[in-house]
Amino acid sequence: MKKSVAALLLVLLLAAVAGTFVFQERRLLAQNPLNRELPFVSLSKAIADKNDNLYLIDNAKKTxxxxxxxxxxxxxxxxEIGKNGEQFRFNDMAVDNENRLYTVRTLLDPYGLTVKSEQIARYNPDGTFDxxxxxxxxNDSKNRWYRIGSLKSPQLKEGSLHFFNDEMTKVTEYRLGPGETEPKPIFSFELPPNKFLAEIDGYVPGQIYYSTRxxxxxxxxxNGVSSMTYPLPGLDRTRRNFPESLRLDAGGSLVFIDYNSKAVSRVDPKQPYIVEELVHAGNAKASGITIPYEKTDISLSPDGDIIIVDDTQLNRRLMDGTFAPTLENANYSNRYIAWRWFVWGAAASGALLLLLAGRLLYVNVLKRRTSLVFKQIVVFVPAVAAAMILLSTVVYNNFVAKMEQETFRELSLLAANGQNLIDGDKLEAIASPSEYRGETFNEFRKKINAVFDNSANSENRGFYKAVYKVENGLIYRILEDDDEMHMFNPFPLTEENKQVVREGKVVNGGWTDDTGSWNYAIAPIMNSSGKIVGIFETSKNMESLLAHRRGVMQSIVYNIAIISGGLLIVLLLMTFIQLSSLRKLRKSVGDIAKGNWETVVKIRSRDEIADLGESxxxxxARIREYIMKVEAFSHAYYRFVPQQFLRFLNKDTILDVELGDQVEQNMSTMICNIRGFYAMSKRLTPEENFNFVNSFLKRFGPYVRNHSGMINKYSGAGFMALFPGSADDALIASVEMRKELELYNSHRDNSGYRSVDIGIGLHKGPLRLGIIGEEQRLESNVISDNVNVSNILERLTEPLGASILITDSVVKAIGDPGKFQFRNLGLIQVGGMKEPLHLYDVYQGDPDTVRALKERTKARFEEAVTYYQVGRFYDAREAFLMVIxxxxxxKAAQLYFYLCDEYFQNGTTEDWNGTLSVS
Incomplete structure (x- = not known):
């Protein structure tokens, strides 16, 4: 269990680490890991630094x-997304010599129209925010900014950041010098009357140029006085040649886009009547490139190249007049691709780890099996939920379709109402961009705002309005809710606006781009003679409708969850009632399986489960009866085969024992016998013999069991016991048995019986326990030379004058020899054995007088044994004499004494090895 819990915690920790990492890099999960290129989707600007790195504003100014x-x-x-759903957009940028990027970040309302705030933000060379x-x-509701704000033209010059702030009638230049923390105004100038700033470039007063709306x-x-540079009277240009994307090159010339001519032109302010077309359809086509001039912007690289972006492509006119190949996508680096695969791998690993965690929790930790209730929930709830989802989807789709129809109807009515808002004759009279924010322009704007912007909290929020002029089969922008768009920019011809111009119908539709999802309606604007002279467009950012749809979907999901939860509760309640009897039965059967045989199943449901309960x-009852018999049999059999013996063989019951089962163990073997039993038994009747032996074993057997031993075999004169634990258990049991002998003999004396004496031999070593016999007759037995050693020790107790003899293997295995009283008898050579035995006389259980005498002479005795073993027989004889x-x-001292005297008088035999021979 502990290992399973530890494994579960480890898996959860790894899953949490993977999940945290993937959440931080979740943007990469939206990208196909197989793609090696990033296509441009909506370019609006590009610049280059001194190292020829390109910085592009893409994805509808979001990236x-x-x-x-x-x-x-x-x-x-x-x-980023603002806290209330506002949208940040990048509108301009510049880069310094340290590759730090400065951007104009504009915060738009949730509909992506009105500017709420604006910032100049700096990013480090690695792209992190600084x-x-x-x-x-x-906050001025009267002077709103649409799509772009008032901050213009950030540029790095001589180590300082310069930018301009359009204050409607005045323009202020700011500078942030090296080491400064806040930009400061350094220059300002007034705009000419009724002129409005479009773009501006340059930073040194006297060399600053700007374009107007x-x-x-x-x-x-x-001195801050403005003078017109382009177009001058007599210049071969119409007022439709509107200069856009104004840039000042290193030579002091002005480079701009002319949408009317579909060209990138250059004008030297010193020779303003010479307009040079640097990029036009001819040289572009000759170089194999096409510039659509729909969302075009230009910038100048540090080496003078013209960088041209248009929606999904980037072109570059080099200084020598040639063009670099068109760039339509960025290439991912190998490192980025590897990192993206790593993120996907982490996501997959996290998912697998969660599955593994669920398995570990359910199978290894809870060890649960799938319940019947869970199976019903798994089948029933999804089925009901699927049916409800299907029904809700039908209702939702119908609801959405009706909402879209209502939206199109509303937009169509508003677009058709443009005929009342826009005077066709006045629209037809507008001839050039010079009428921007003129009397007619302001009249149109005022009427439109009065209809669409009457309440900040109304449903009119999110509408986009535009007025177009139809002239000579072409369509030109006149008025839009976008301060980036200029009057008389050509508008692309589409089947929808052609239909409006041709048939005079109101046409509606929708599109989705990187700025959002839009529905629109366009309607014709007619002059007093009924001629179609313009188009009025009303479109709406569907974010509010989509938000409402999301709210409806969330409501549906919420209701489905509530209803599913209610159904689940009802299902659980019904299942609980229906299966209560089954649970009682399961519990009772479980109790019976655990061994609670007296358990009685009580079910009163009067159904099939009740019948099953009676069964x-x-x-x-029959199992109880059978088990009682089996238990009685087992208890009876355990009297013949100890349970410990079965455990050593790794058997649960006697039924598992087979012939040949055996195991090797390292144990202490005890042999305990009654001295002179056979001579005594001759004086007793068979019945008295049985009674005596049983009385003796009843008195001394418990000492074996009390010290974790087991009696393996009974003999007529005693028993053999095994101690699988420590040698201390066996020795303590031997000492207590010897002490019990004194009490036992006192009882025999009081009853008129003769006293008895016992000898105990104790040895520790490996032995093999197993089952011997044949198929029809089995017996447990122990086979080992160590058992024979214990028998020899028991026989030597009487000639050596000891009650308990142990070998050095027992002494070495004792945990604390100091708590026992014993003496070293030296090496004893026993007839029939090749190697002598190193024996010890344990006298701790002897009578007090015997124990005291042996304890008093222990040191002298062991000293004499040492003399004997090294052949100093005279010293040994004298020491043993003092002991005697x-x-x-x-008796042991006497044996040694006589032998020392003989060896001292006559010498030893050739094969003497320092042992004491005892037969």
Missing amino acids: ILKLNGTGTLLYSIHS RIIFAQDY SGEIYSVAM VNTMA KQNRQD
């Missing part, structure tokens, strides 16, 4: 990618 010169992805930065450089909130480019003098009671003078009954 920044850093690529090296070969197009390999070095890192990616992902935008700090916020500058931040400002937009009305399509002009101005230069700013050192169980009948069966239990003090203890005349010491």
